[in-house]
Amino acid sequence: AQSVTQPDIHITVSEGASLELRCNYSYGATPYLFWYVQSPGQGLQLLLKYFSGDTLVQGIKGFEAEFKRSQSSFNLRKPSVHWSDAAEYFCAVNTDKLIFGTGTRLQVFP
């Protein structure tokens, strides 16, 4: 069955530090992968997507993610975190519908 795992429920970083949020997926075919961000009480905003081609994809707000087929991973990275990045982050795989992970809550300390 298709699934997405985000092993880290909660991550805390200092402003200016680098960030990596982990995502592992289970899907038989070539996956379409996404990262979304959600601020409290809000809908989901797309950060970036992978469909095919270059395995390192760039997104909005300085985020990037790398698709590694051998590890079934699609980790999200940012070299320098800003306080405004504090939010919930969801990884998802598209199988006609989106299957989401349980999310990682990012807290940023000044």
Add this chain to the structure above:
Amino acid sequence: DTGVSQDPRHKITKRGQNVTFRCDPISEHNRLYWYRQTLGQGPEFLTYFQNEAQLEKSRLLSDRFSAERPKGSFSTLEIQRTEQGDSAMYLCASSFANEQFFGPGTRLTVL
């Protein structure tokens, strides 16, 4: 820019009442999705439409839930005889290809 809109944004109701939510997708998008999100969880798929045809329903969608998209434009999600377990954020999304765009959600609280 007219993104996906949802109405109402918040709904408080008493157990046993019926509620209806509306979603207006991006105009040229032919697919429309409904998801439910409970506190501390990722969104879970409920159902989706391609134009006016409802193509898939999740096992989460009990008999008390019904969704329509009568003219392939806006969609409604109705919950009959609400239960406290129905309290959640209901998210709507629309897509043309493989990328889904989400609305702000309707937060339902059942007392």
